[in-house]
Amino acid sequence: LEYQLRPIVQEEFQRFGEANSTAFGYVWRPDRSEDAEKVFEFERSLAAIDGDEILSTAGIFSFEMTTPGGALPVAGVTWVGVRPTHRRRGILTAMMRRQLDDVRERGEAVAALWASESVIYGRFGYGMAAQQETFSILRSHSALAHGLPSDGRTRFVDRETAIEQWPAAYERVWAGRPGFMSRNETWWRHHALPERDRRLSDHRGPFYVQYEEAGEVLGYAAYGVQDPETADGQPASRLTVVHLQAATHAANCALWRFIFGVDLVERIDAWWRPLDDALPWMLADPRRLTRRVSDSLWLRPVDVSAMLEARRYSFEGQLTFDVRDNFGDWAEGRYVLEGGADGARCRRTRAEPTFSLEAADLGAIFLGGARLQTLAAAGRVQGDAAALRQADLMFSWSVAPWCPEVF
Numbered sequence: 001l002e003y004q005l006r007p008i009v010q011e012e013f014q015r016f017g018e019a020n021s022t023a024f025g026y027v028w029r030p031d032r033s034e035d036a037e038k039v040f041e042f043e044r045s046l047a048a049i050d051g052d053e054i055l056s057t058a059g060i061f062s063f064e065m066t067t068p069g070g071a072l073p074v075a076g077v078t079w080v081g082v083r084p085t086h087r088r089r090g091i092l093t094a095m096m097r098r099q100l101d102d103v104r105e106r107g108e109a110v111a112a113l114w115a116s117e118s119v120i121y122g123r124f125g126y127g128m129a130a131q132q133e134t135f136s137i138l139r140s141h142s143a144l145a146h147g148l149p150s151d152g153r154t155r156f157v158d159r160e161t162a163i164e165q166w167p168a169a170y171e172r173v174w175a176g177r178p179g180f181m182s183r184n185e186t187w188w189r190h191h192a193l194p195e196r197d198r199r200l201s202d203h204r205g206p207f208y209v210q211y212e213e214a215g216e217v218l219g220y221a222a223y224g225v226q227d228p229e230t231a232d233g234q235p236a237s238r239l240t241v242v243h244l245q246a247a248t249h250a251a252n253c254a255l256w257r258f259i260f261g262v263d264l265v266e267r268i269d270a271w272w273r274p275l276d277d278a279l280p281w282m283l284a285d286p287r288r289l290t291r292r293v294s295d296s297l298w299l300r301p302v303d304v305s306a307m308l309e310a311r312r313y314s315f316e317g318q319l320t321f322d323v324r325d326n327f328g329d330w331a332e333g334r335y336v337l338e339g340g341a342d343g344a345r346c347r348r349t350r351a352e353p354t355f356s357l358e359a360a361d362l363g364a365i366f367l368g369g370a371r372l373q374t375l376a377a378a379g380r381v382q383g384d385a386a387a388l389r390q391a392d393l394m395f396s397w398s399v400a401p402w403c404p405e406v407f
């Protein structure tokens with residue numbers, strides 16, 4: 001199989017988009033490609049090209065991601081696809097290698113992605129770092145038994161106001177939650193709040209609602225509505241929440257109260273919620289909330305020391321461990337980590353390790369989302385039981401990692 005692997009230039013974007021759509025089984029709509037192109041980083045794109053034909057696609061968004069108690073630059077891997085005519089011949093493998101070399105060269109310590117299938121990326125050293133829940137509840141069972149009073153006001157705003165005023169609330173949440181990606185104005189306008197939101201293509205909306213106290217926006221929600229009927233002609237309207245962020249508990253309660261108060265709605269769905277969402281604890285009848293768990297963010301260590309120094313640890317301690325990198329030399333090595341509430345130092349060492357794990361498993365525990373003891377029980381991690389317990393206490397964090405947006 002002959003091809004050239006290189007970034008694309010702007011003139012190739014339409015053909016790149018077409019190749020990617022073909023890989024995903026979509027039809028490329030050139031008239032709707034403007035948003036995608038606006039946030040696209042051409043110099044970080046990658047395509048396998050054979051003559052005139054684009055065989056595969058990949059890209060990277062340059063993000064800053066929050067960690068427990070900190071933040072670091074990460075490479076947000078995206079646009080991954082290989083034409084169905086050219087699959088299982090190593091093109092993805094070649095793109096993954098090239099990307100990781102580029103990520104290392106840029107000095108980013110971690111690569112991050114959302115996977116279309118969870119079977120794909122483990123072999124390349126990506127581990128499941130965060131999970132999410134999809135909520136679904138009938139409005140007739142959505143009574144709240146708990147919640148703080150809120151003396152602010154909830155009001156509808158237009159898209160321009162949302163683009164202007166929501167970032168401040170997002171940034172307040174951002175700092176307190178591992179797994180959030182930074183958003184610049186272009187991102188807000190063309191990815192988070194696009195004029196035509198593909199996630200809601202079969203809905204009316206999006207509608208933008210914000211919660212304010214004394215003129216300050218403390219939270220917001222965006223949702224769409226659709227009106228299917230049941231087979232026997234009963235209304236079955238559905239409200240789908242695609243954004244809901246609150247900088248304070250009162251704002252969170254106010255926004256859910258608002259959502260559950262929208263008339264003519266039969267069922268409410270909310271996507272991309274964290275595992276420790278407050279909502280189940282607010283409901284009078286929490287079992288009525290259907291909660292579907294799935295993986296969200298996957299992380300791939302590229303520079304282990306820099307990555308582990310970019311977070312804080314819940315307990316003071318020192319760990320010595322081996323990282324195996326089955327896909328290359330990016331993460332391979334023996335490390336000693338001294339971490340605590342104020343930060344960490346991580347260096348290569350020759351000392352005896354007390355446990356060993358693969359790059360993917362280090363990605364999985366990095367934000368406090370997975371435990372080493374669980375991974376040991378799964379046969380993925382080997383080591384001294386006391387050392388694994390200590391490592392779990394150090395890596396654990398007071399809030400669950402949350403990546404509230406697919407990229």
Ligand SMILES: CC(C)(COP(=O)(O)OP(=O)(O)OC[C@H]1O[C@@H](n2cnc3c(N)ncnc32)[C@H](O)[C@@H]1OP(=O)(O)O)[C@@H](O)C(=O)NCCC(=O)NCCS
Pocket residue numbers: 023024079080081082083086087088089090091092093094114115116117119120123
């Ligand atoms: C996923 C995809 C990019 C894989 O590309 P590819 O060029 O066929 O992958 P490779 O040939 O490099 O495969 C490497 C290995 O991964 C395995 N693999 C790749 N994709 C797989 C999948 N979807 N399911 C199971 N195994 C898969 C291959 O069998 C191969 O295994 P081997 O080394 O043991 O032979 C391609 O199938 C695709 O475009 N799928 C649809 C779009 C999509 O899901 N993109 C991912 C977005 S996150």
